[in-house]
Amino acid sequence: MEGGRYEQGQKRCPQCELFVKWEGLWCPCCGRLLRSKPRAKKLKHGLRRVK
Numbered sequence: 410m411e412g413g414r415y416e417q418g419q420k421r422c423p424q425c426e427l428f429v430k431w432e433g434l435w436c437p438c439c440g441r442l443l444r445s446k447p448r449a450k451k452l453k454h455g456l457r458r459v460k
């Protein structure tokens with residue numbers, strides 16, 4: 410399976426570069442904000458607005 414980690418309640422720590430099963434928003438080991446959603450690849454084109 411691919412990309413199911415977030416759905417399983419796991420979050421990714423950008424600092425430790427690993428997935429942790431943690432209910433809090435902050436990494437229990439380094440204290441950084443965890444990512445709880447996968448990156449939206451599909452929005453790459455649509456969000457590119459230039460004023």
Ligand SMILES: [Zn+2]
Nearest residue numbers: 422425436439
């Ligand atoms: Zn961490």
